[in-house]
Every structure is written in C-alpha cells, then in structure tokens.
Amino acid sequence: MTLAPPPPAHHERAPAPSTAGLRATARMLARAGGDGVTRLPVLDGDGPFALRRVGAHGRPARVCVVSAMSAPLGGDRLGIEATVEAGAALHLTTAAATVALPGRTGEPAHYDVRVTVGEGARLDWLPEPLISAAGSDLRMTTTVELAATAHLVLREEQVLGRSGEETGALRSRIVVRRAGRTLLDQETAYGPGATGWDSTAVLGGHRALGQLLVVAPEFEERAVEVRLLGGAAGERPAAHEGQGVLAPLAGPAALATAVAPDALRLRRLLDEAGRSAAAG
Amino acid sequence: MSRAALLILADGRFPAGGHAHSGGAEAAVAAGRLTDAATLETFCRGRLHTAGLVAAGLAAAAAAGHDPLLLDDAADARTPVPALRQTARRLGRQLMRAARATWPAPALDALAAARPRGAHQPVVLGLAARSAGLTPLDAAHAVAYETLSGPATAAVRLLSLDPFDATAVLARLADDLDRVARRGADAAERITAEGTDALPAASAPLLDITAQQHAAWPVRLFAS
Numbered sequence: 415m416t417l418a419p420p421p422p423a424h425h426e427r428a429p430a431p432s433t434a435g436l437r438a439t440a441r442m443l444a445r446a447g448g449d450g451v452t453r454l455p456v457l458d459g460d461g462p463f464a465l466r467r468v469g470a471h472g473r474p475a476r477v478c479v480v481s482a483m484s485a486p487l488g489g490d491r492l493g494i495e496a497t498v499e500a501g502a503a504l505h506l507t508t509a510a511a512t513v514a515l516p517g518r519t520g521e522p523a524h525y526d527v528r529v530t531v532g533e534g535a536r537l538d539w540l541p542e543p544l545i546s547a548a549g550s551d552l553r554m555t556t557t558v559e560l561a562a563t564a565h566l567v568l569r570e571e572q573v574l575g576r577s578g579e580e581t582g583a584l585r586s587r588i589v590v591r592r593a594g595r596t597l598l599d600q601e602t603a604y605g606p607g608a609t610g611w612d613s614t615a616v617l618g619g620h621r622a623l624g625q626l627l628v629v630a631p632e633f634e635e636r637a638v639e640v641r642l643l644g645g646a647a648g649e650r651p652a653a654h655e656g657q658g659v660l661a662p663l664a665g666p667a668a669l670a671t672a673v674a675p676d677a678l679r680l681r682r683l684l685d686e687a688g689r690s691a692a693a694g
Numbered sequence: 695m696s697r698a699a700l701l702i703l704a705d706g707r708f709p710a711g712g713h714a715h716s717g718g719a720e721a722a723v724a725a726g727r728l729t730d731a732a733t734l735e736t737f738c739r740g741r742l743h744t745a746g747l748v749a750a751g752l753a754a755a756a757a758a759g760h761d762p763l764l765l766d767d768a769a770d771a772r773t774p775v776p777a778l779r780q781t782a783r784r785l786g787r788q789l790m791r792a793a794r795a796t797w798p799a800p801a802l803d804a805l806a807a808a809r810p811r812g813a814h815q816p817v818v819l820g821l822a823a824r825s826a827g828l829t830p831l832d833a834a835h836a837v838a839y840e841t842l843s844g845p846a847t848a849a850v851r852l853l854s855l856d857p858f859d860a861t862a863v864l865a866r867l868a869d870d871l872d873r874v875a876r877r878g879a880d881a882a883e884r885i886t887a888e889g890t891d892a893l894p895a896a897s898a899p900l901l902d903i904t905a906q907q908h909a910a911w912p913v914r915l916f917a918s
Contacts, residue, residue, distance in 0.1 A: 595767065596767065596768065596771040596890070598771055599768070600772070600897045601894065601895040601897060602896075602897055609739065610739040610740040610742060610744065611740070612740075613736045613740025613741075614727035614736055614740065615722070615736075615738075615740030615900060615901050616899065616901070618900050620900075623899050640775075640776065640906060640910075642906065646907050657903055658903055659775060659903045659907070661774065661775045661776055661777075661906055662776060663770075663774060664771070669774045671775075671902050671903060673899050673900060673903070
C-alpha cells in the first residue's frame with residue numbers, strides 16, 4: 415500500500431505568488447467615438463481584477479471590477495489605472511466590497527488607483543467599500559488628474575473592521591489635481607500604528623467613513639451650497655445615525671465627508687449628498 | 695537666533711486673536727464628546743495628530759523659506775470645508791498684523807499684499823518665525839502647541855474645567871507634540887525634492903463636519 419500523498423498546502427488563490435506577494439495592475443482606456451459612443455480600446459484585467467463591460471454600449475461606457483480572488487493580502491502590490499480621453503465617459507463600479515486581509519509575512523499591502531480625465535470627459539468611480547480586516551495593513555493611494563473641463567464623481571468608503579472585530583491598519587491618501595493645481599489632498603490613518611485616530615476629534619467612535627467628491631466645471635459659476643447631513647443637521651447630533659457635511663472646496667468642486675456607525679448608514683449620507691450636489 | 699522670540703510667538707497673550715477660537719472644542723462640548731480632562735486629552739491628541747500635523751508642516755515650510763503662496767494653496771487643498779478655510783485666513787490676517795509690527799520683514803509685507811484677506815494662519819506663523827530668526831522646527835512647535843492650547847483654554851471656560859487639570863493635559867501631550875513638530879519639519883525638508891505633496895495632509899472628518907455645523911449656530915461663545 416502506498417502512502418497517500420500529503421494534502422496540498424492550502425492556497426486561497428492560484429497561481430500562488432511568492433511570499434513577496436502579488437503584483438497586478440488592471441488598465442482601461444475610454445475613448446470617444448465620432449458617434450458619441452465611448453469605446454474601450456484597452457480593458458485589461460490583471461491578478462485579482464477582472465474587468466467586465468456591463469450594460470448597452472453608449473456614453474458612458476460601463477465597467478464593473480470583479481474580484482477574481484481574495485485581495486489585497488499583506489505584501490500585495492495592486493493597481494488600477496483608468497484613462498478617460500477627451501469627450502469620453504466612463505462609469506466604473508466594483509461588484510463587491512474590497513476586503514484588506516493580513517498576509518503571510520506581515521508586509522503591508524499597497525493598492526494604488528490612478529485616473530486621468532481629459533477635456534470634456536467624465537468619470538464616475540463608485541466602488542463598493544473598502545473593509546479593513548483585523549490584522550491587515552493596507553497603504554492606499556488615489557491619484558486623480560483632471561483637465562480643466564473634466565467632470566468627476568468619486569466615492570470612497572472605508573469600514574474599519576468586519577462586523578464586531580478590531581480594525582486593521584489603513585492609510586489612505588487621495589490627491590486630486592485639476593488643470594495642474596492641487597484641488598484636494600487628504601490623508602487618513604487608522605488602526606494600529608496610527609495615533610489619535612480613535613479620538614473624539616477624528617471619528618468619535620464611528621467605524622465607517624467616506625467621501626463623495628464631485629468636480630464639475632459649472633461649479634466655477636455657482637458653488638454648491640453647504641449642507642449638513644444626517645445627525646449634523648439636528649440641534650444635537652445623534653451619534654447613532656452618523657453625520658456629515660457637503661461643502662464646496664477651494665475650486666469648482668464639492669466634497670461630502672461623512673462618518674457613521676456602519677457602511678449602510680454611511681451610504682445613506684453619501685447618497686443624500688450626491689442628490690444635493692446634483693441638484694446644485 | 696533668539697530663543698526668547700519663540701516664547702513671544704507661542705505666548706497665548708501674543709495679540710493674534712487666537713483666544714476667540716476653541717479649535718472645535720465648543721462643538722465637541724455641545725455634542726457631549728468633550729466633558730472632562732480625560733476627554734479633553736483624547737480630543738487634543740486627535741487634533742494634534744491631524745490638523746496639528748498639517749499646520750506643523752506648513753509652518754515649518756514657510757519658516758524654511760518656501761513660497762508662501764504655494765503653501766497657501768497647499769493649505770486650501772488640505773482644508774475641505776469653507777468654515778475652516780475662513781477661520782484659518784481670519785487668524786492669518788490677525789497674526790500678520792501682529793507679526794509685521796513685531797518682526798517687520800519684506801517677506802511679510804509681500805504676503806500681506808498678495809493675500810489681503812489673510813493667508814492660512816500656519817503659513818503666516820512660519821513666515822513670522824522666519825522673520826524673527828527662528829528655525830522651521832521652532833515654527834512647527836509653536837503652531838502645534840497652538841492646536842492644543844486653544845481647545846484646552848476653551849474647555850476651561852466651556853466646562854469650568856480646573857485650569858490645573860487642563861494644563862496637566864498639555865503637559866501629558868508634550869512628547870506627542872515634539873513628535874508632531876519633528877514630523878512637520880522633516881516633511882518640510884522634503885519639499886525641495888518632492889514639492890508640496892511632501893507635506894502632511896492628515897484629515898479629521900469630525901473636526902471638518904462639526905466646524906461647518908458650529909459656523910451655522912446662531913449663538914456661540916467662540917468664533918470656531
């Protein structure tokens with residue numbers, strides 16, 4: 415009788431990367447056709463990112479990022495690059511929340527999103543939340559380059575810990591440049607290794623936070639009006655419903671910032687802000 | 695360089711109008727998040743490592759001689775709500791008046807002329823420190839200290855907190871303050887190679903939200 419071979423080592427994903435982690439960058443390019451339809455001459459998924467074209471062809475082109483494996487894990491270096499050329503329109507979503515998980519080595523994971531939007535072009539980048547699982551360590555950057563007449567709607571939601579667990583370490587920086595000038599530069603640092611984040615000045619016990627950024631040339635003429643969201647609008651803020659504010663940046667843009675006890679209530683606040691910003 | 699100049703600049707009695715501002719403490723008291731010395735300490739630690747760090751970077755950069763108008767733009771990009779941009783500019787204008795009288799310098803005159811409604815306060819403070827012969831690290835210390843002393847003084851008035859307890863909070867945060875000032879000054883040193891992106895951009899969502907909320911109150915004790 416032969417000995418049974420040892421069971422294969424358990425891999426959550428294949429092909430198994432080295433301990434250095436996975437390197438993958440998904441790329442897409444949106445181009446305006448003469449018929450007003452946006453085409454996607456480049457639509458290259460990579461590693462954990464599968465790119466699915468959804469909906470009918472038209473303006474905008476719609477793409478959904480589908481996770482083909484669990485990522486990012488510690489040590490991974492992942493990227494998404496999207497270019498929307500002059501006059502084109504791209505609507506980008508993700509199929510599910512992204513969960514940052516611990517890796518085998520304790521190395522941080524890196525996740526870099528770079529988008530470029532040309533003259534008269536529009537990008538809607540509306541991913542599902544990023545969840546920082548206990549023990550994970552993720553460094554995220556979002557870099558946006560906008561032409562002067564570009565239109566952008568960008569949502570970013572972070573959830574600190576899965577249900578009932580501690581948060582991982584999550585550092586995220588977003589830099590938005592418009593016509594070469596920096597419109598927004600914000601960094602968040604939460605969890606182990608960050609100081610002061612779990613403070614009454616920063617999150618006040620909330621575990622979901624997010625932003626909705628709308629950049630539109632028409633805000634040059636008329637800035638969005640300040641609007642308090644959720645509990646912030648009441649006389650005495652009610653902590654349980656979360657709170658936020660929609661306000662103009664120093665430039666043709668509006669930013670909603672919100673904190674909430676969970677992802678569902680956070681989304682409600684950002685949806686409310688989105689309706690306000692669209693109504694002008 | 696005169697060490698005494700740093701004491702003058704960081705003195706709460708320096709006539710720059712800071713006493714009228716609570717640094718978000720009034721809104722935090724109203725929301726029930728700031729109630730005693732212990733919650734003052736957590737509030738201050740959060741503010742120091744976010745708004746304080748950003749201010750330390752800007753002030754150190756201005757003190758190092760980087761273009762104050764570029765730094766003023768960098769401050770705008772790091773201040774996402776109009777209530778806090780207006781507060782920073784109002785405080786900057788008041789500090790500018792005091793600084794030009796105290797340490798006259800062409801660089802202060804030039805910034806005052808370019809930003810008649812006020813530049814962001816940390817930028818003005820850094821330039822004032824430079825005019826006084828202080829170092830970037832000194833400027834970072836002074837501005838970081840202000841991000842703590844404002845809420846601590848306000849909490850004494852708003853909560854009738856024992857002033858000894860409030861001062862003890864400041865003392866307990868001294869090591870944090872040193873680290874934040876050092877990080878701000880280190881970041882300012884990287885500007886030559888990396889541009890103003892090198893400056894810290896730490897955000898505090900609740901400070902932003904409640905500052906805008908506070909600005910809409912019909913009656914308030916502090917301007918911010």
